[in-house]
Amino acid sequence: MFSKACEYGIKAMIYIAQKSKNGERLSLKQIARETNSPEAFTAKVLQQLSKQNLLESLKGPTGGFTLQRPADQMNLASIVSAIDGDSIYMGCGLGLRECSEIKPCPLHHKFKVVRDELKDMLENTSLATTADDLDRGISFLRI
């Protein structure tokens, strides 16, 4: 469904949202360790998220990453589209270039329903709620 890069990115953002509620900076090392993600590869993903203005980064000692906006104003959809693009929201299920409402592929209408529900889910899930679930111990990032 999502690329590995996207999985690491989502996990990192959720972790940062949980641990940096007051804007503290978290280091790559800590983020990668606590989300069970490969450090060097995660670094690339975090760079990407910084360039897309989802994260703010600072070099040097006490440097690290923090969310660029409050967690309740960031949703999962913006992370996914920053890393995987929006083909998951827009693309044809059969990979047809010109599939559309008026000239649909055989899956189009039924596929659109599922895709829209995925989109809604990602748009309506904020980092604040996922952080809250982690705090309450009803969900887990490292299993």
Place this chain on the structure above:
Amino acid sequence: MFSKACEYGIKAMIYIAQKSKNGERLSLKQIARETNSPEAFTAKVLQQLSKQNLLESLKGPTGGFTLQRPADQMNLASIVSAIDGDSIYMGCGLGLRECSEIKPCPLHHKFKVVRDELKDMLENTSLATTADDLDRGISFLRI
């Protein structure tokens, strides 16, 4: 969402369902051409579908492929799982190995809703209905 192999496989199966209503055999060449898919790669996919008993193949002149069961008894889900496996139905959205109902990742419950809807859609869409839509000119395989 689906791999390229799976996209080609679905398109091929839908095309065969439409064109081989009485068990006629269709050649790889024709299938690949009419679904806009690379011929050699599609050949691999059709081999896979034949081994999984979704297609019946015959070599030689007048040889080709035909559905192994009537189109109204074949759904999209069986094609997807034959090619991409069922990680799309079962796997964790964040790639966590041990994500489960009792120890869920932060996306688990919401993700499951979407995934189940996708599964239902694929299970309840038969090749007969897709072929019918093509016949009626309300959907298209080559765009």
Place this chain on the structure above:
DNA sequence: TCTATTTAAGACAGTTTTGTCCGAATTATA
């Protein structure tokens, strides 16, 4: 100013996916 710590950037390597090619096996037909 010097040092240690951290992210940034680019090159590189490994793996998987996608795609091609060719010879072998099978089969209908002349």
Place this chain on the structure above:
DNA sequence: TATAATTCGGACAAAACTGTCTTAAATAGA
């Protein structure tokens, strides 16, 4: 039986994705 058409199987190649390494740049603190 010979030929042509077709799928099968394996090897191979190209591209995309995943992952690592190394050096540079920035920054806090001694």
